[in-house]
Amino acid sequence: MAKVFLVDDDPLLVRMYQKKLETDGYEVSTASNGEDALSSIPKAHPDLVLLDVMMPKMNGLETLEKLKADESTKKIPVIMLTNVSSKDATTDKAMELGAATYLVKSDYTPKEIVQKVKEILEAAHVEVPEVKVAVKDEEKKEE
Amino acid sequence: MPNMNGTRFRPYIIPLLLSGTVIVISVAVALILQSQIFSINFNRLQTEFRTEAEDIRSRTQASFSEYKSLLTSARGLFEASESVSRDEWQSFVNSLNITKDYPAIEVIEYVQRVQFDDKEIFEKSVQEDTSLLSEGYPNFQIIPKGERTEYYVTQYIEPHFEYIDSLGFDVYTNPKIKSALDLARDTNSVVLSEPLRPFQYQDTPESLLMIIPIYKNDTPQLLLQDRQENLSGYIIAIINPERLLHGVINQTSIKHINFINITDVTQENIIVAERIETSVIAHNNSSDSEVVSLLTINFGTRTYEIEFFSPDKVLISSIERYSPAFAIGIGIIVSILIYIVLLNSIRVKSKAQLLAEDLTKEKSESIDKLEQQNTSLENLKSAMINILDDFNDEKEAQKRALIETQKFYLAVENASDHIIITDPEGTIIYANQAATRTTGFSIEEMLGRKTSDLWGGHMDDNFYQDMWKAIKTEKRAYDGKVKNQKKNGRFYTAEVHIAPVLNLKQEIMFYVGIERDISEQEKINALKDDFLSLASHELRTPMTAIRGITSMILDGDYGDVNENLREPLKEVSSSTEGLINLVNDMLNVSRIEAGRLKFVLSTFDLSNVIKQTCKLLHNLADKKGIELNCSNVQSFAVQADEDKVKQILINILGNALKFTDSGSISLRVELYEEHAIVYIKDTGIGIAPEDGKKLFNKFEQIENKARGKAQGTGLGLYLSIMMAHKMGGNIWLNWSEKGKGSEFGFSVPLENTQAAHSAKTIIENEALEHPDQKM
Numbered sequence: 067m068a069k070v071f072l073v074d075d076d077p078l079l080v081r082m083y084q085k086k087l088e089t090d091g092y093e094v095s096t097a098s099n100g101e102d103a104l105s106s107i108p109k110a111h112p113d114l115v116l117l118d119v120m121m122p123k124m125n126g127l128e129t130l131e132k133l134k135a136d137e138s139t140k141k142i143p144v145i146m147l148t149n150v151s152s153k154d155a156t157t158d159k160a161m162e163l164g165a166a167t168y169l170v171k172s173d174y175t176p177k178e179i180v181q182k183v184k185e186i187l188e189a190a191h192v193e194v195p196e197v198k199v200a201v202k203d204e205e206k207k208e209e
Numbered sequence: 210m211p212n213m214n215g216t217r218f219r220p221y222i223i224p225l226l227l228s229g230t231v232i233v234i235s236v237a238v239a240l241i242l243q244s245q246i247f248s249i250n251f252n253r254l255q256t257e258f259r260t261e262a263e264d265i266r267s268r269t270q271a272s273f274s275e276y277k278s279l280l281t282s283a284r285g286l287f288e289a290s291e292s293v294s295r296d297e298w299q300s301f302v303n304s305l306n307i308t309k310d311y312p313a314i315e316v317i318e319y320v321q322r323v324q325f326d327d328k329e330i331f332e333k334s335v336q337e338d339t340s341l342l343s344e345g346y347p348n349f350q351i352i353p354k355g356e357r358t359e360y361y362v363t364q365y366i367e368p369h370f371e372y373i374d375s376l377g378f379d380v381y382t383n384p385k386i387k388s389a390l391d392l393a394r395d396t397n398s399v400v401l402s403e404p405l406r407p408f409q410y411q412d413t414p415e416s417l418l419m420i421i422p423i424y425k426n427d428t429p430q431l432l433l434q435d436r437q438e439n440l441s442g443y444i445i446a447i448i449n450p451e452r453l454l455h456g457v458i459n460q461t462s463i464k465h466i467n468f469i470n471i472t473d474v475t476q477e478n479i480i481v482a483e484r485i486e487t488s489v490i491a492h493n494n495s496s497d498s499e500v501v502s503l504l505t506i507n508f509g510t511r512t513y514e515i516e517f518f519s520p521d522k523v524l525i526s527s528i529e530r531y532s533p534a535f536a537i538g539i540g541i542i543v544s545i546l547i548y549i550v551l552l553n554s555i556r557v558k559s560k561a562q563l564l565a566e567d568l569t570k571e572k573s574e575s576i577d578k579l580e581q582q583n584t585s586l587e588n589l590k591s592a593m594i595n596i597l598d599d600f601n602d603e604k605e606a607q608k609r610a611l612i613e614t615q616k617f618y619l620a621v622e623n624a625s626d627h628i629i630i631t632d633p634e635g636t637i638i639y640a641n642q643a644a645t646r647t648t649g650f651s652i653e654e655m656l657g658r659k660t661s662d663l664w665g666g667h668m669d670d671n672f673y674q675d676m677w678k679a680i681k682t683e684k685r686a687y688d689g690k691v692k693n694q695k696k697n698g699r700f701y702t703a704e705v706h707i708a709p710v711l712n713l714k715q716e717i718m719f720y721v722g723i724e725r726d727i728s729e730q731e732k733i734n735a736l737k738d739d740f741l742s743l744a745s746h747e748l749r750t751p752m753t754a755i756r757g758i759t760s761m762i763l764d765g766d767y768g769d770v771n772e773n774l775r776e777p778l779k780e781v782s783s784s785t786e787g788l789i790n791l792v793n794d795m796l797n798v799s800r801i802e803a804g805r806l807k808f809v810l811s812t813f814d815l816s817n818v819i820k821q822t823c824k825l826l827h828n829l830a831d832k833k834g835i836e837l838n839c840s841n842v843q844s845f846a847v848q849a850d851e852d853k854v855k856q857i858l859i860n861i862l863g864n865a866l867k868f869t870d871s872g873s874i875s876l877r878v879e880l881y882e883e884h885a886i887v888y889i890k891d892t893g894i895g896i897a898p899e900d901g902k903k904l905f906n907k908f909e910q911i912e913n914k915a916r917g918k919a920q921g922t923g924l925g926l927y928l929s930i931m932m933a934h935k936m937g938g939n940i941w942l943n944w945s946e947k948g949k950g951s952e953f954g955f956s957v958p959l960e961n962t963q964a965a966h967s968a969k970t971i972i973e974n975e976a977l978e979h980p981d982q983k984m
Contacts, residue, residue: 078754082761089766120746149749150742172749172789175760 068187068194069093071112073103073129074147075121079171083116086176087183091195100124100132108138113192114183117165119148119156127159134164143186147171147179234583236541260612271623272313272453273419276446277399279311280421283444287423293319295365296340302367311446313453315416316372316407319365320380320443323351325358335377341369352377352409361390361443378409380445386418393420394440397430407447417453419446627703627724633681633717635659647703647726649696660722664693667700669977671970680709680720689971690727690804692978701728702978734803735979741799745792752792756785794924798907800982801931804975807982808850808935810968812960815885816842818851819876822858829866836873837862843878845885847957848965849936854957857929857940861889861953864925869893872950883962888943890952896945904942905930933957937968 070092074080077098084094095110097103101123107115115133119126126146133139143166150156157168166186169179187194286301287293293301298319307314323331328351335349351360361381366372380386389402402418421444424430428439621628627647630639640655648655648664655663666673668691679687686708694700703724709717759782762770770778800806823839830837847854865874872892879886896904907927930940938956945951958964976982 076750076754079750079757082754082757086757086761086766089761149753150746172753172756176757177760177764 067091067093068114068192069095069110069112070183071103071107071110071115072096073098073100073115073121073126074118075099076118079118083176083179086180090180092180092183100126100129103129104132107133107142108136112142113190114166114187115142115144116179116183117144117146119146119160120150127156127163130160130163130165140164143190145169145179145182145186238587260608264615269453273401276311276314276419276448279305279314280399280419280444280446283317284421284423287319287442287444288426291426294340295338298365299341299367299369307367313448313450314446315449315452316447317367318363318372318375318445318447320361320445321364322440322442323360323362325356325360328360331362335364346376349377351379353379353382357381364442372408375408380407383407389418389420390422390443393443394422394436395433397422397424397436401448404450407445414449417448417450419448420444627726629655629660629722629724631660631720631722633719635661635720637663638719644724647695647701647724648693654696664695665691667692667694668974672974675967675970676707680707681717684709684711684715684717690974690978691724693724701726702731703727731803734799735805738799738803738805741796745796748792749789752785752789756782756789759785791924794928798924798928798931801928801935803979805979805982806932806935807976808853808932808972810848810850810936810972812846812848813851814844815847815854815878815887815957816844818854819858819878819887822855822862823876825859826862826866830874833866833869834871835866835869836875838873838875841875841877845878845880846960847885848960848962848969849938849957850932853932853936857932857955858887858889860925860929861940861955865889865891865893865951865953869950880959881956883964884938884956884958887955887957888952889955890944890950892950895947895949896942896951897947898945901942901945905940935968935972937964 068091070087072080072083072087072094073096074083075098080096080098084096087094095106095112097106099121103115103117104124117126117130121129126148130144130146133142133144144164146160146165146168148156148168149171160168167182169182171179174182184194283301283305286297302317305311305317307317321331332350335346337345339345351362357379359381360379363375363378363380366376381390383405385403385405386407389400393400398421400420402420404415404417406413407416407418422436422440423442423444424436424439425441429435430439622641624641625643627644628641629637629644631637636657636659637655640652644655645651650663659665672689672691676687676689679685686706688704688706691703691705692700693703703726705722705724707720707722710719710721712718759778761767763775763778763782797806819839819842823837827837862874869891870893874889874891876890877888879888905926907924926940933940933955937958940953940955943952943954958968
């Protein structure tokens with residue numbers, strides 16, 4: 067079963083994404099800040115990390131940098147999640163540090179986020195669960 | 210014939226009588242002339258003097274306001290901290306540069322309110338105050354001595370050593386000062402006293418006190434009772450009235466000044482008095498009459514009447530003074546001449562009369578002559594009046610021109626914007642006071658130098674090339690935003706407007722540059738943007754949850770959904786989406802207004818972007834059954850931010866789709882001068898002409914009666930046009946007819962054009978200025 071590690075400081079969003087991922091057949095572990103995530107991820111061996119940018123204690127960019135610096139975690143694909151407006155210097159920085167992609171939470175429904183997760187896992191040749199409902203064309207979200 | 214005998218002597222009598230009449234008439238004429246000349250001269254003098262007095266009045270009023278703001282800033286010192294020490298006060302006063310900037314202030318002092326019970330502690334604290342003098346003030350005590358319920362003691366005084374004797378003086382013991390202090394306290398305003406002697410000695414000259422009350426920090430001052438209770442002291446500026454007025458008066462034109470009448474105006478609405486009376490006081494020596502002008506100046510709750518006495522030499526200059534005499538002289542000479550002429554002609558004529566006995570005819574002839582002479586005398590008189598009038602008119606015109614020039618000068622000099630005039634090479638030949646205020650350089654330092662040696666030269670070369678190209682080569686005005694450096698090294702952002710002034714041959718005579726410091730405004734915009742960024746993040750998190758969870762419920766992730774709930778849940782979802790869009794648009798509007806929206810310029814094929822946008826919206830168009838026609842688009846290489854162009858096209862096309870129920874939307878591109886223009890035409894509901902103008906306003910939504918409430922955030926077109934402008938293009942409503950449809954135009958600069966180049970310079974400068982720009 068594909069394992070996803072979700073890091074976000076907002077409990078409501080954690081519950082929401084966790085519910086969606088689990089409904090779609092993923093195994094989900096969570097952390098509410100960068101520090102906790104860094105200590106749990108090496109043990110949890112996830113196939114993918116969903117990482118929020120603005121968090122207390124250690125923010126997403128720092129966490130990403132540390133994950134990518136550690137031999138045991140550097141190969142895990144990371145999707146950066148944010149709600150800070152649109153693209154800015156942070157986006158570039160995250161991509162530079164090796165994030166798989168960068169998504170603005172308010173622009174996507176949970177279903178679309180899971181679709182992105184699926185795409186990235188497929189590209190990394192990880193076996194992904196069959197989703198019950200077919201995912202619609204999401205071109206209109208490009209804007 | 211006895212009659213005939215009688216008439217023999219008449220030839221001598223008639224000329225005598227006639228010429229007598231003539232003399233009387235001409236003397237009368239001369240007198241009229243004199244009086245007219247006098248009154249013309251007097252009126253002119255009066256007007257000149259009155260203009261001058263009026264000018265003085267406005268300048269006095271202006272300098273009163275300057276002094277008033279000085280006091281307000283001094284009060285700020287006390288409001289800023291719990292207590293102000295003697296040396297803090299001294300360094301504050303020194304920093305004000307009073308002798309130079311406020312020459313009429315002789316003394317500025319701080320008066321502390323002391324209760325009877327605290328008197329001894331207070332005296333002791335001053336005696337031991339060694340912040341300025343190492344020995345303190347061992348002899349300090351409140352003067353005059355005696356027990357009073359409270360004292361208003363001069364605690365700090367500047368210039369310190371000259372007035373050290375007045376430390377401790379209880380100003381409340383002077384009834385005139387007391388009434389001014391009470392008024393200031395009760396009204397919480399700056400009050401100007403009547404003329405009075407401000408110190409404990411009686412031999413000092415009369416001065417005006419300008420007083421501002423200070424209340425204890427963080428106490429209420431709303432009610433009269435609060436103000437009386439919470440007063441802690443006063444700042445008093447002692448103003449020398451002569452120097453105040455001499456500062457604003459051209460020294461030569463006023464001999465002396467009297468403050469004659471001070472009335473307290475208690476009514477709430479004081480009409481600014483504009484009464485200026487001018488009168489002439491005739492001295493015994495009549496040639497030396499004196500003009501006195503009485504004018505009223507309002508300050509605070511007081512009205513001052515001031516008498517100005519003109520100096521002797523301004524009076525009637527010698528020619529003007531003697532011109533009435535000159536007129537009398539001419540009158541007399543003319544009448545003597547007439548007398549001789551008449552006498553001669555009548556003598557000759559009388560012989561003929563005797564011989565021809567046609568006396569009547571002769572008589573009538575001489576009367577005719579007399580009348581003729583009289584007429585020519587009248588002509589002479591009017592000619593003289595005309596000459597004198599011309600003389601006066603010319604002087605009047607000159608005077609008027611001078612007054613006009615002065616008006617302009619004063620307006621420019623006192624304008625709140627920084628204004629400079631340079632020669633065609635850029636050397637400063639004039640700078641107003643605001644230029645000193647914004648840059649910190651004195652007028653002397655600026656004159657004869659170039660702005661690049663003073664505050665300028667901090668932008669990149671492109672900026673200055675563009676600017677000089679506009680104002681020198683193209684001879685047109687240049688508007689822009691510039692970063693300059695003050696004398697103290699601090700940078701400031703200013704909006705500049707530089708215009709060449711051309712002569713009739715279209716040669717540049719000089720440049721006028723107007724600058725406005727907008728650093729504060731920029732800071733506020735940046736703060737606003739930071740706040741909005743944070744707020745939008747905080748808003749977006751719960752909105753993401755609402756939208757996400759709703760979509761999951763609809764997808765059945767939480768179990769089966771009751772069919773009745775599907776519609777309302779969809780509504781929740783779409784209104785949350787609307788909210789998210791509103792927050793995004795608001796953030797972008799704030800960013801673009803603060804210059805913090807990042808533009809990444811590149812050269813690309815406009816038709817590609819159009820095709821991509823159409824592809825995005827095809828589904829939506831198909832759903833509504835509208836034909837979206839984008840195939841007729843040629844390729845054009847433009848310079849712009851590709852994402853922003855796409856965003857603008859989505860916006861315009863989105864609107865077209867929203868307001869079109871059937872028919873088609875078609876796009877075409879045309880070239881016009883330096884731009885490629887995309888025309889987006891729909892067959893929708895159309896826009897009424899009166900709405901066309903409002904279309905691009907912020908938060909403007911056109912009322913749509915057929916559909917009820919307008920949709921969208923009302924920011925889309927505003928944001929689009931702002932972005933188009935920034936990239937050197939524009940958006941406009943090209944055509945529209947109610948019920949038939951509309952056509953919008955959207956222009957983008959072609960690559961390698963002037964328009965593209967200018968937009969690039971502006972965007973690059975903005976990026977330098979705001980390194981934290983966001984896309």
